[in-house]
Amino acid sequence: MKRATHFSPVIRTGFTLIELIVVLVIIGIVGVAVAPSLLQSPAVATGGVAAPVVDLLKSAQRAAVDSGRAVRVVVDPSNGAYVARMAGRNDPLSSGTIALTGGVSLQTDSVRAEFSFAPSGDSRGDPLAVHGQGQEVWVAVDQWTGAINVIGR
Numbered sequence: 001m002k003r004a005t006h007f008s009p010v011i012r013t014g015f016t017l018i019e020l021i022v023v024l025v026i027i028g029i030v031g032v033a034v035a036p037s038l039l040q041s042p043a044v045a046t047g048g049v050a051a052p053v054v055d056l057l058k059s060a061q062r063a064a065v066d067s068g069r070a071v072r073v074v075v076d077p078s079n080g081a082y083v084a085r086m087a088g089r090n091d092p093l094s095s096g097t098i099a100l101t102g103g104v105s106l107q108t109d110s111v112r113a114e115f116s117f118a119p120s121g122d123s124r125g126d127p128l129a130v131h132g133q134g135q136e137v138w139v140a141v142d143q144w145t146g147a148i149n150v151i152g153r
Contacts, residue, residue, distance in 0.1 A: 050130040050150050052098045053106070053139050057115055057125075057148045060084050063093060064117035073115040075128060077106035104132030121146040 057073065063086065064071040070087040080098040100106070106113075107129040115125030125141035138151045 048137065048150070049101070049104050049132050049135050050137050050139050052100060053128060053130060054148055054150060056082060056084075056098060057117075057139070057141065060093070060115065061117045061121075061123065061146065061148070064119050065121060068119045070119065071117045073117075073125075075106065075108075075113040075115075076111075077108050077113060077128065080106060100130075101133070104130060106130060115141055117146070123148075 053075075056075075060071045060073045063084070067086060069089075071084055071093060072087070073082060073084045075082045075098070080100055081096070082098055083095040084093040086093045098106070108126055110126060113126040113128040115123070117123050122143070123141045123146040124143045127138050127140045130137050130139060135152065140149050140151060141147070142149060
């Protein structure tokens with residue numbers, strides 16, 4: 001005679017180790033993507049002391065895209081003078097002195113900082129340090145995205 005065996009169903013509660021690891025990895029990836037923007041101060045995020053430099057570069061970038069011609073900007077950090085030239089033209093697109101507020105100075109690793117903007121949106125350029133008003137930030141152009149970034153220290 002067979003004996004009847006009754007198995008009680010196993011009730012599992014909670015999460016498996018794999019599920020927990022997957023969630024932690026996702027949280028880590030999101031944290032790495034979001035952390036830089038959360039750590040920047042509002043003054044750095046909006047340009048702060050570097051706003052005149054950022055405005056100049058964005059204007060040159062727009063001109064390149066709108067005209068369909070490359071634009072090159074050369075900045076002399078010793079006095080803030082700049083010249084923006086469009087490819088195929090002898091006369092400057094614009095030139096002048098960057099309007100820096102009192103006590104703000106520019107610095108680069110070379111004699112001049114050069115930035116190039118292509119009509120396709122591609123960009124390249126030298127990093128340009130802006131010092132003043134208790135801030136030191138770098139203005140840099142991302143060669144892959146064409147974004148003009150202000151990076152605080």
